[in-house]
Amino acid sequence: MRIGLLSFAHTHAASYAGLLTALPGVEVVATDPDHRRRPGETGGAALAASLGVEYVEDYDALFDTSPDGVIVCAENAEHRPLTELAAARGVHVLCEKPIATTLADAHAMTAACASAGVQLMIAHPVRFAPGFTALRETVAGGALGEIVSVAGTNNGRLPRGERAWFVDPTAAGGGALTDHLVHVLDLLDALWPGSRVRSVYAVANRLLHADAAVETGGLAAFRLELDQGPPDTVGTGRSVPVTIDGSWSRPDGYATWGGLTLRLIGTGGISDLDPFALRVGGHLSSTANAAWIPYGPNLDELLLRSFLEVVAGRAPAAPDGSAGTRGLAVVLAAYASVRSGQPEPVG
Amino acid sequence: MPHTEPTRIGLIGAGGIAHQHLPAWLALGAEVIVYSHAGAAELVAEFGGTAVDSRDELLARCDVVDIVTPTPSHAEIALAALAAGRPVVCEKPLARTSAAAEQVIEAFEAAALPLYPGHVVRFFGEYAAMHAAVAAGAIGDIAVQRFTRTGSAPAAPWFHDDAWSGGLVLDQCLHDLDFARWNAGEVATAYALESAAGGVRSVQIVLTHVGGALSLVHGTWARPGTTFRTSFDIAGTGGVLTHDSADHAALRTDLGDLPVAVDTVAGGAGRGLLPAMPYESPFRAELREFLVGLRGGPPPRVTARDGLAAIWIAEAAQRSLDSGRAEPVLTGVVR
Numbered sequence: 048m049r050i051g052l053l054s055f056a057h058t059h060a061a062s063y064a065g066l067l068t069a070l071p072g073v074e075v076v077a078t079d080p081d082h083r084r085r086p087g088e089t090g091g092a093a094l095a096a097s098l099g100v101e102y103v104e105d106y107d108a109l110f111d112t113s114p115d116g117v118i119v120c121a122e123n124a125e126h127r128p129l130t131e132l133a134a135a136r137g138v139h140v141l142c143e144k145p146i147a148t149t150l151a152d153a154h155a156m157t158a159a160c161a162s163a164g165v166q167l168m169i170a171h172p173v174r175f176a177p178g179f180t181a182l183r184e185t186v187a188g189g190a191l192g193e194i195v196s197v198a199g200t201n202n203g204r205l206p207r208g209e210r211a212w213f214v215d216p217t218a219a220g221g222g223a224l225t226d227h228l229v230h231v232l233d234l235l236d237a238l239w240p241g242s243r244v245r246s247v248y249a250v251a252n253r254l255l256h257a258d259a260a261v262e263t264g265g266l267a268a269f270r271l272e273l274d275q276g277p278p279d280t281v282g283t284g285r286s287v288p289v290t291i292d293g294s295w296s297r298p299d300g301y302a303t304w305g306g307l308t309l310r311l312i313g314t315g316g317i318s319d320l321d322p323f324a325l326r327v328g329g330h331l332s333s334t335a336n337a338a339w340i341p342y343g344p345n346l347d348e349l350l351l352r353s354f355l356e357v358v359a360g361r362a363p364a365a366p367d368g369s370a371g372t373r374g375l376a377v378v379l380a381a382y383a384s385v386r387s388g389q390p391e392p393v394g
Numbered sequence: 395m396p397h398t399e400p401t402r403i404g405l406i407g408a409g410g411i412a413h414q415h416l417p418a419w420l421a422l423g424a425e426v427i428v429y430s431h432a433g434a435a436e437l438v439a440e441f442g443g444t445a446v447d448s449r450d451e452l453l454a455r456c457d458v459v460d461i462v463t464p465t466p467s468h469a470e471i472a473l474a475a476l477a478a479g480r481p482v483v484c485e486k487p488l489a490r491t492s493a494a495a496e497q498v499i500e501a502f503e504a505a506a507l508p509l510y511p512g513h514v515v516r517f518f519g520e521y522a523a524m525h526a527a528v529a530a531g532a533i534g535d536i537a538v539q540r541f542t543r544t545g546s547a548p549a550a551p552w553f554h555d556d557a558w559s560g561g562l563v564l565d566q567c568l569h570d571l572d573f574a575r576w577n578a579g580e581v582a583t584a585y586a587l588e589s590a591a592g593g594v595r596s597v598q599i600v601l602t603h604v605g606g607a608l609s610l611v612h613g614t615w616a617r618p619g620t621t622f623r624t625s626f627d628i629a630g631t632g633g634v635l636t637h638d639s640a641d642h643a644a645l646r647t648d649l650g651d652l653p654v655a656v657d658t659v660a661g662g663a664g665r666g667l668l669p670a671m672p673y674e675s676p677f678r679a680e681l682r683e684f685l686v687g688l689r690g691g692p693p694p695r696v697t698a699r700d701g702l703a704a705i706w707i708a709e710a711a712q713r714s715l716d717s718g719r720a721e722p723v724l725t726g727v728v729r
Contacts, residue, residue: 195589196596198542198612202629248585248720250600250608254537255631264538264629266610268587268600288587290598290610294538296629310542312614314592317544388583389719 048355051114052077053106053121053129055090057143058209059170059347060120064098066348073355075100078109081121088210110136116358118170119143122218123225127152134163139364141168141354145229145378146371148220150394153375157368166357168364169371171233173307175349176322179234182309185318186238192315197271197289199231203305205256205263205295214259222261224251224381227293232374233366234309234320235271235289243373244269248390249381255296264294267381269390302339322346401425401685404456404480406449406471407463408433409550411485411512411677415462416441418678422685427452430463453478458688460681461485464552465559469494472509476501481508483684486572487564488701492709495702502698510684510694511701515569516576517680519673520637524628527635528577534632536578540610541570545622545669547593547615554595562588562597563715564708567613571599571711572696572704577628578607580703584710585720593617599711600720622669639669 050067052060052075060077067075077100082090095102103109106129109117116139119129126147133140140160146169147153160167173179185191205214206226212218219225235242247269251262270286297305309320329338356362376393383391401424405416408430416437419426426443428434429452434445446452449471453459459475461468461484469489475482482502488511489495502509515521528536543566552559559565563586575581581601588597594616601609625638683694706725713721 192594193591195591195594196598196612196614198598200540200627202627248600250585250602252537252606252608254535254606255629257631264608266538266600266608268585268598270587286589288589288596288598290587290600290612292538292540292610292627294608294629296538296627296634298633301634312544312594312596312616314594314617317614317616317620390585 048072048116048358049074049076049112049114050358051109051112051117051138052100053109053117053119053133054125055079055082055094055120056085056122056125056210056212057120058206059143060118061094061098062347063118063120063351064100066345066351068099070351070355076103076109076112076114077101078103078105080105081125085210085212106132110138114138116141116354118354122212123220124148124218127156130156130167131159134159134165137163137165139166139168139358141170142371143170144233144371145220145225145375146368147375148225150372150376150379153368153372157372160368166364167368168354168357169233169366169368170350171230171366172346172350173230173322174233174237174366175353176346177344178320178322178324179237182311182318182320183238186311190315191311191313191318193285194273194287194311194313196312197235197287198310199234199289199291199308201227201230201291201293201305201307202296203227204297204299204301205259207259214261216261219261221378221382222251222259222265223263223293223295224249224265224267224385225378226295228265228267228291228378228381229371229374230307231291231293231309232377233370236366236370236373239271239273242271242273244271244377244393246390246392247377247380247384249384251385255294262385264296265381265385267291267293267377269377300336302334302337401688402427402455402457404429404452404459405443406430406452406459406461408437409462409464410548411462412437413441414675414677415460415681416443418675418681419460421678422682424685427455449474453480456480458483464550465564466490469498472498473501476505476507479507481688483510483512483681485512486701487511487560487568487705487708488698489705490560490564492702492705495705499698499702508688509698510687511696511698512680513569513572513696513701513704514676514680515573516696517676517683519676520639520642521573521626524626524635524637525573525576528628528630532633533628533630533635536607536628536630538608539574539577539628540612540626541573542612542614542623542625543567543570544614544616544620544624546618546620547595560708560712562595562613562615563599563711564705566615567597567599567611567711568704568708570611570613571601571707572700574601574609574611575703575707576700578603578605578609580604580725581609581707581710581723583720583722584707584714586711586714588715597711601707624669644673
């Protein structure tokens with residue numbers, strides 16, 4: 048099986064390259080023709096060489112090598128053209144999150160892949176975490192009873208150290224809300240297929256890293272309608288209050304990138320998910336910092352293995368482009384709410 | 395009152411908080427007389443002190459009144475204590491409404507009598523240590539802070555009659571609304587969502603502070619037997635401070651399959667309305683500080699005006715629950 052990496056703009060590209068080359072029967076080919084847009088940052092043939100993967104000069108050349116699937120790791124605003132190109136070449140796509148920065152782009156991507164008959168999967172590794180699988184079983188088994196309240200957090204360091212575009216409002220589409228709401232939203236989508244969000248309240252600030260051009264702090268609050276009623280109806284079915292703290296609120300010197308938690312409160316009990324709790328702690332003199340040594344499965348690897356099943360035609364993409372689009376719609380409504388100061392409808 | 399004179403506390407009420415305040419007062423060396431519509435005799439039989447038959451008798455015999463009754467009666471009792479010339483310690487909320495709280499505060503200020511609201515979370519070790527670090531600038535300016543508070547739903551029916559008592563927001567969330575303001579300053583707006591089913595109730599409140607910080611307060615009355623748990627995550631320009639009561643037990647006792655009541659285990663799991671308190675009772679720390687203030691020492695870390703400000707924030711959250719919109723915190727001037 049041949050997997051193409053489209054762009055090294057996202058730092059995950061290096062992680063994917065390393066994990067894929069370690070998998071038996073997988074060949075990796077990469078291209079990063081736009082790395083000159085990232086002066087002073089790693090990229091291009093040099094990064095491919097250091098990762099030990101084959102490199103070609105541009106996207107057309109990569110598709111000429113007949114990949115079975117590609118992973119879009121470009122800047123958020125550049126996902127659409129690469130996904131459309133893959134669809135035109137009949138190649139399955141795993142796209143970094145968020146799916147895009149506008150709903151028009153997201154709809155065009157899902158439509159292009161659907162009409163070409165290729166799968167479009169969005170890179171949300173946390174849904175493959177063993178703890179989340181156990182949470183899904185707990186919810187499905189009814190142990191929590193009726194869900195009353197949901198609180199998610201996805202906090203991290205400001206991710207601009209290796210890639211400046213993460214804090215470029217055009218290339219990234221926004222800051223912490225863009226980067227982090229979608230991970231928690233995807234978990235909610237997986238827990239409650241068919242659920243929907245009609246309106247969102249969100250607040251944001253830039254007190255942390257005040258020199259960044261995008262918001263670094265952000266909270267969102269909404270009701271998740273668990274049982275989808277008919278379109279254009281209001282108040283059908285049960286709805287659950289949800290908040291998400293998506294702030295980039297871990298300091299630069301923090302011992303790890305950040306974390307994600309999800310708390311479900313029900314009539315039957317309370318579950319707290321912390322997929323990144325599997326770690327050895329302590330203190331390291333070498334770094335004068337807390338030790339933070341993860342163990343357990345690599346979630347990126349689980350994501351890639353799932354994508355390989357999709358590419359092999361053995362499983363549908365999950366999360367797919369529609370799921371990614373639903374998450375993006377909530378994010379865009381959150382920005383509208385930040386501007387207006389009041390809840391805003393999800394488009 | 396002179397420092398040497400034993401302080402006579404008149405405790406009004408014999409419910410859950412009375413079970414904390416009475417032993418705390420006694421441990422501080424105070425004499426305590428108790429008046430309550432019900433339960434006073436049982437309370438003093440368990441902890442000590444003297445039960446009296448009428449509020450008038452209590453007011454005549456005490457130096458300080460401690461109000462630990464259901465919320466709606468706080469203001470009336472406080473004003474009765476004032477009429478008798480007694481300073482007041484009042485369990486939070488200071489009153490059922492901000493208007494009532496303002497009326498009480500103005501009356502006490504006019505009489506120059508102390509009035510202290512029992513925002514006890516300010517006296518919990520982990521919270522006090524966190525705030526001290528924040529106040530010392532350890533994490534710079536606060537940008538985003540989260541507070542959660544989860545415990546078994548209270549059994550007394552009055553907690554659940556929102557119109558009467560103010561419900562979850564005014565009783566439980568008030569602790570963290572007060573703390574959010576103590577940390578990050580005055581609050582501009584509140585947006586709140588709530589849900590309830592099967593006796594379980596949860597409210598999430600998003601605050602914007604005048605200074606630009608954001609706060610999230612999540613309060614839950616959970617199913618019976620739920621371990622009391624609180625957490626905070628305070629992120630600032632200079633670092634982050636976190637605590638989760640589930641992760642910091644000074645003592646863990648595992649009794650296997652032995653069916654022993656949790657309450658018999660020292661430093662127990664805190665399955666009721668209150669958390670485990672594996673160090674000096676925060677109620678005792680609170681009442682000691684109040685006692686120092688009452689005896690003419692430094693004023694306590696929490697003032698009646700703080701108690702009023704917390705109610706203002708809670709009322710904005712309650713208006714948001716009704717309107718579905720972010721609501722401004724409507725305040726007078728905090729003096």
